[in-house]
Amino acid sequence: MEQQALERGSLPKLQINPLRMEDVRAAFADGWRDFRTYPGFGLFFGAIYALGGLFIAVMLTYYHLPWMIIPVAIGFPLIGPFVAVGLYEISRRHRLGEPIAWKAVLGEVFRQRERQLSWMAFVVLFIFWIWIYQVRLLMALFLGFRIPATLEAFANVVLTTPAGLLFLAVGTVVGAVLAIILFTATVISMPLLLDHDVDFVTAMLTSMRTVIENPRPMLTFGVIVAGMAILALVPFFLGLLVVLPLAGHATWHLYRRAITANT
Template sequence: MEQQAVKDGSVPKFRINRLTLEDVGSAFADGMRDFRTYPLFGLFFGAIYALGGVFIAVMLAYYHLPWMIIPVAIGFPLVGPFVAVGLYEISRRHRAGEPVGWKAILTEVFRQRERQLSWMAFVVLFIFWIWIYQVRLLMALLLGFRIPATLNAFVDLVLTTPQGLTFLAIGTVVGAVLATILFTATVISMPLLLDHDPDFVTAMLTSLRTVIENPIPMLAFGLIVAVAAFLALVPIFAGLLVVLPIAGHATWHLYRRAISTSP
């Protein structure tokens, strides 16, 4: 078991491999294969993610903040890498030939709160909150403080007025920057922390170096996941039941292609 190296006190060295677009395609193919092999696990974790999105949308409507549904829905996929930890563990166990059972998977997921992965949760949620607050700031600066009380009126304001179109353009650029930062920091670090549990700064720097050294394959992977996640939001988050598990498994397989270790 690869995690044993950490428990024995040895420190693995992480070597970044050269990736191609073919590796990206293979990672998604392997992710799809893992999802078909363990569909109930994938649907379980996908349902947690989807129901979380529905719950947030319902709460925003209940507290008469329907105009926040769109920015929250767009930003919600940012927390996907943390939710996908259970999927990484399934792929890891499958590759290592270890048994894949509910007790083993859920135990490993809950154990992460005592490891470095828990610190990454703060990073992910911090960037998510930055996204939410910058949206509110842009609304105040560009749309004023009298935001429409209904979702339809808000959409109409954004799409049919100069101020709304400016808000949409700036918000899209800022959101893309935040999403790129988060993707760069987490795409490799999250599965790496599950696999070896280095300190989270080392994991993030390794993820950053991987993206820098393989910009086209890594950004292509991120773009595919982002587009799929966005499209999955349309039918009331239901598409996330399938998109999240496939993307989670694929992320693990891309990580395995990107990183080699030596004691």
């Protein structure tokens, strides 16, 4: 506990380290090791994420908004970094040799509502809502206000009509820009805020600088995680049971390689 207090009790001087592609591979390898070592925790947090996505899909269908399932499903991984806080805590405790128990891990997750990480939740959700509203705006611009009532009809319009293909192209570009912005702002800041007592603005700026100074490995990491998350959505969000814990643990290990904190 004294070591934990030392890390979190003083303002650290943050140093951004150069990263190589080998660091990305090692981060995923270490993340997979953590998942295999503590599978119960990983499956628990992955299940929360998967059930959340499935619940949203069911509610959209219930309220006759099935056409929103695709944009929501694509944008849903944007909130993954916040859900993965518990996974960061497991990897942190494993590194420090601290006991890993449900009460300790969940207690630390709930304590984040009183720390700067809670502000990052607003940032993440704000960008997620921007994604949802820009989808609705683009639908109105390219498809008009008469949106198909079923998911199959919506997919048919998007994939087989000139207006639908243009909507898909513009939406993909806008979505990619939002995803890059969110990834750049959160990939390092989330684990950093869990690990040290820094303000969320400093954490976001540190995360952005890390990506800017290490664009190839950081963006490669982001593309891999995004690709895995999208593929995991296909079987009724069930792939997230594995993808979320793997990505969460890997993010922690990439953060540890990218940032040196001198107190």
